[in-house]
Amino acid sequence: MKTKDLKKMVKSVIESSRYRPMRFKDLAYLLDLHNKKDKQMLNNLLTEMVRKGKIACDHQERYVNIKDEKRITGILQGHSRGFGFVTPDDESMDQDIFIAPSSLNGALDMDRVEVRLLTAAKDRRAEGEIVKVLERGRSKLVGRFEQHKNFGFVIPDNDKLNKDIFIPERYMYGAHTNDKVVVSVTVWPEGGQNPEGRIVEVLGSADDPRIDVLSIFREFDVPMEFSEETLRDANMLSDTITPEMLKDRVDLRGETIFTIDGDDAKDFDDAVSLSMNENGHYVLGVHIADVSNYITEQGAIDLEAYERGTSIYAIDQVIPMLPFNLSNNVCSLKPDVDRLTMSCIMEIDSKGNILSYDIFKSVIHSAARMTYRQVNRLLDGTHDEGTAALEPFERTLFQMEALMSILYNERRIRRGAVDFDFPEPKITLDKKGYPCEIVALERGISERIIEEFMLAANETVAAHIEKTGLPFIFRNHPEPDPEKLTAFRTFIGRFGFSLGKEDTPVTGKDFQRLQKDIEDSPEENIITRLMLRTMQQAVYEGNCKGHYALGAGYYTHFTSPIRRYPDLSLHRTLSKIMEHAVTPKEVKYLKGHIDEIAKHCSERERRADDIEREVDKIKMVEYMSRHIGETFSGQISGVTSFGFFVELPNTIEGLVRLQSLKDDYYYYDEEMHQQVGERFGKIYKLGQDVTVKLIHADINNRQIDFEIAQTPKQGRP
Structure with missing residues (x-):
């Protein structure tokens, strides 16, 4: 056969509307090529067509028509x-x-x-x-250096970057084996080659517990210091409130207002107050630091706050959105000092209905700095030295507990909110930075009080600003992912449960009914975990679409302008409305940029979440490295094709690899989220209680490995 004839045949086959990607042997069979010479001719022809970009070869070695590619x-x-x-x-x-x-x-x-x-x-x-x-998504990478005779390699901390960076000897700059370093990539990879780079910063030994957190900040390219201009502008601000600053503000300094925060908190951006009116209705006040009063729009502080997007809280370290003179001093609602605020006052009845509200600029004088732990103890009936300072506010705190219950049950749950109450880790470090205790942190009554009060204020402000018709940043939460929802319904149907009616949108009340149906059932854990995974991620957007999980038609972020830029942006525009200072030029600018600002804030939020998650992960691995060989009770929290993850009661999670299961050959049942033994039918499924033995804690790769335990002896992580 001549090459030109074969070329016509191949072109005719591949360009046919019926053609589907085929491997070489299938094409040869279809073209009736049997002798070695013709097959070699076909191979050469296909190789040339791929090289010229006329067809493509996928990872299954199938030839793909790309003539009309997109x-x-x-x-x-x-x-x-x-x-x-x-x-x-x-x-x-x-x-x-x-x-x-x-x-x-x-x-x-x-x-x-x-x-x-x-x-x-x-x-x-x-x-x-x-x-x-x-x-390129990154110009710099962070990793562990390994020195060889005339060169070195940096193994990236981020395992998604699965290529080591080659370091020529002249670019090592004093790094030694096992140092954590920052690398600037000088030659990007082509094909299967490794990238090349030069070391620009030696952070320190990879074994230093303080360096591991620093390396994560560097990995995500987080700015650790503020610019000189930003610091200069921030340090010029005074916490003294002048009479001129009180003009057009409501004076609330005579009201009983206080803050409730964590033990370690230093930036207090929200304070609360509560009273009862003559109708027996609650009058709830949420008072938020008026940060926008101090920050010049498009000034150095504002531009850097926008770039950071949010504060980052990594166990015992904070990378703030604003310089400390603002976040911890000038704007912080500290006790016994006057502070400028933006207040949202809401009249609420016994059914949780917000009957009326008012939003205005104010000045407050916080009467106390309370902690969640103190308030929880007082509400539990504890009266001792630790709660003595709170006793003058005892009646108000109990009223707040009652209102919290109303807002949650009569308002949020009644309208179909979906609540997942999974514990978060509380990691305590010693003076050297090593984790000495990790426990699951449960929400107490005081945490729930502040949560419900902030939710009420955020919703009220969102509904208010929507009426203005001006561009604002809203906090939207879309409906559950349709594909995941379909798979979830199929899964729970096998256990006799259902979620809403087929061919109708799933509502929050449908999820609530399912949560009630599965309560105390053997499948409760597994179904609850999968229910959470059907939910999509909340995002910032420039128009209001509602918040599915909260069951709210309107929602925004108003209550944390010290640590979130969307809140600061909202405060600024809200303030201009109050001052009748919104110009047509301002409206035009906002309409043209609000979506871009919202998207940027969402990206910065995800970066902060990723950083906080990675810091928690590495400290958990460090903690568990001292417990090798011990056994623990846990619950299967995820099942994959290569094994399953087990979560301990203190939220630490590790992997049981498939190859460690020696008693049978297991196959992955993706639909049922389980591994099934082929010979004996043993099952490991999502939500199942298991006992595991810790066999490996790899700090460099942030990986914990378990195996199914054969002995009942228990460790105490």
Whole structure:
């Protein structure tokens, strides 16, 4: 057969509307090629067509027609196992694109890339090949240095960056093996090559417990210091309140107002008050630090606050959004001093209905700085030295507890809010930075009081600003993910449970009824975990879409302007409305930029969450490294194709790898979230109680490994 004849045949087959991606042997069979010479000719032809970009070869070695291909741009999310997923910029594409290791073409985690689709999304996830890196997601990387004779390598802390960085000897700059370093990439990878770089900062020994947290901040490129201009402007601000500053403000300094925060809190941005009126209604006051009063729009402080987006709280360290003179002094609602505030006063009846409200600028004088722990003890009936200072406020605190219950049960739950009360970790470090205690932190009554009061204020302000028609940042929470919801309904149906009516939207009340149905059932843990996973992430957006989990038609963030930029932005515009200072130019600017601002704030929020999660993870691994060989009771919190995760009562989570299960060959039942033994039928499923033995705690990779325990002896993590 002649090459030109074979070329026509191949082109005819691949460009046919019936063609589906095929491997080499299938194409050869279809073209009736049997002798070695013809097959070699086909192989050469296909290779040349791939090289010229006329067809593509996916990771399953199937040849794909790309004549009418659509190029897609998006952000690559790497995976420790070598593959990745691209999240399309086009929001109408509701599914990520799978990228096989052979199709990454030098792209790394967080790069903005251009993707060629190899297969369309049908029953399975769409698959693509990266054809161009448009923008690198990182210019600097953090990792552990390993020195060789004439060169070195940096192993990235981020396991999604699954390529080590080659360091020429001239660029080591004094780093030694096991140092944590910051690397600037000088040569980006092509094909299967490693990137090259130079060390720009040696953080210290990887074994130093303070360095591990610093390395996480560097990994996420978090600014540790404020600019000189920002600090200069912040330090010029005084906490003295002049008569001129009180103009047009409501004086609430004679009211009983106080703060309730954690033991370690230093930036107090919310205070509360409560009284009863003649109708027996509650009059709730939520008073928020008026940060916008002190920050010049587009000034140095404002621009840097916007760039940071939010404060970051990493166990015992805080990377604040605002300089300390503002966050901990000038704006902080400390006791026994006058402070400028924005107040939201709400009249609430016994059913939790907000009958009326008023939002205005004010000045307060906090009567006390209370802690959650103190208030919880007092409400539990404890009267001792620790609660003595709170006794003058005892009646008000009990009234607050009653109102909290009304707001939660009669307002939030009644309208269909979905509440998941999973404990969070409380990690205590010693003086050297080592974790000495990790416990699950449960919400007490006082935490729930502040939560409900802040929710009420945020909703009230959201409804108020929506009426103005001006652009504001809202906090929206979309409905559950449709695909996950379908899978969830199928799963619970096997246990005899249901979620709402088929072919009708699932409401919060449907979730509430399911929570009641599964209460105290053997399946409660597993169904509750999966229920949470159907929920989507809340985001900031420039228009109001409501908050599904709260059952709220209007919701925004108003109550934390010291630590969140959306709150500060809202305060600024709200203040201009009060002062009748909103100009047409201002409205035009906001309409043109509000979506961009909201998206940026969402991204910064996710970065802060990721940092806080990574810091918790590494401290948990450090803590568990002292308990190797001990056994613990836990619960299966996730099941994957390579094993299952087990969470201990103190929230520490580790992996039981499939290869450690020696008693049988196990297969992964994805639909039922379980691993099933093929011979003996033993099952490990989501929500199941198990006893595990700690076999490995890898600090460098932030990984805890368990195996199923054979002995009943228990450790005490």
